[in-house]
Amino acid sequence: MTASTTGPRTSTARRLPPPRGPLSAAVAASLRDRAAPLPDPAADTADPYGDDLQLALYLLYELHYRGFEGVDDSREWDPGLLALRGALEQRFLAALRADAPCGRTVDQAFGELLVEPVDHSGSVSGYLEHEGEPGQVREYAALRSLYHLKEADPHVWVIPRLRGRAKAAMVAIEYDEFGAGHADRVHAELFARLMADLGLNTDYGHYLDAAPAEALATVNLMSLFGLHRALRGALVGHFACVEVTSSPGSRRMAAAMRRLDAGPAAEHFYAEHVEADAVHEQLVRREVIAGLLEDEPALEGDIAFGADATVLLEDRLGALLLERWRRGASALRTPL
Secondary structure, three states: OOOOOOOOOOOOOEOOOOOOOHHHHHHHHHHHOOOOOOOOHHHOOOOOOOHHHHHHHHHHHHOOOOOEOOOOHHHHHOHHHHHHHHHHHHHHHHHHHHHOOOOOOHHHHHHHHOOOOOOOOOOHHHHHHHOOOHHHHHHHHHHHHHHHOOOOHHHHOOHHHOOHHHHHHHHHHHHHHOHHHOHHHOHHHHHHHHHHHOOOOOOOOOOOOOOOHHHHHHHHHHHHHHOOHHHHHHHHHHHHHHHHHHHHHHHHHHHHHHHOOOOHHHHHHHHHHHHHHHHHHHHHHHHHHHHHHHHOHHHHHHHHHHHHHHHHHHHHHHHHHHHHHHOOOOOOOOOO
16 A cells, blocks of 8 residues: 655654743643652632633643653553643633533524524635735635644544444444545545645644644634543534534535635535535434434533533634634734
């Protein structure tokens, strides 16, 4: 067998980014040197949505993906790091439960998502479709690369925790996400080509240091849900929310790429998601969610919470992007 040579190549790991506070500094120091002391999370007052805590969580979660240069693979299961991660997760989760709607049913959570609003002026995709500038599209792609270059990876963790209809449908959707057996069609590879069309660096995690806390939180959410069996319902809710909202948003993004002449790969990525995710949306609602509820009806609240927490964090990120762009500022910590 020979490796595919199509599309831009991405590196497997990147250097540790600069810290954003004492918490992320201590995590980075421990990753470099096992003897470095870890902080006492009980004594830390970092904002659960802020840069310091979100970067610390991102660093700890990345040990379960591709890791970092110079960090031993065995640190993935380091007891001290896991204990710290667990404490930070509880603070993040407590904030999400406090701020997202609570006690909702699946129909309530997804009923809102299935209604396409007439006015898209408050959405990032709507803004980019009609008003966005080339630099803003590039910033958006740079931020989304933290998700899309690992697209579908954390959702795989739920597969061994499902059975029957839910498992079969989840595997079918993931099969598409990973290119249906074709390396050049893997959605992460398609996004790397989009980045290349926009003149961006396609290395995995390259824009981590440029991403604000709001962007890190959207990626950390799926890692949080994916790594805990107890949150399997929330992970299904997150996945379903992404699939339900993807097709209409991707249609607007494809139009934005055409308007700005961003390139064929840039347009193709979103055009591909318009069709694919319209199918996935039906599968995830009628088979994954319905199958899981058939097996474990007690998880309904968790599924709704997963969707609502996703909307909460995406709205926070969207508000940041639109506020910065509308006043002519960069949405990145380090402008491109």
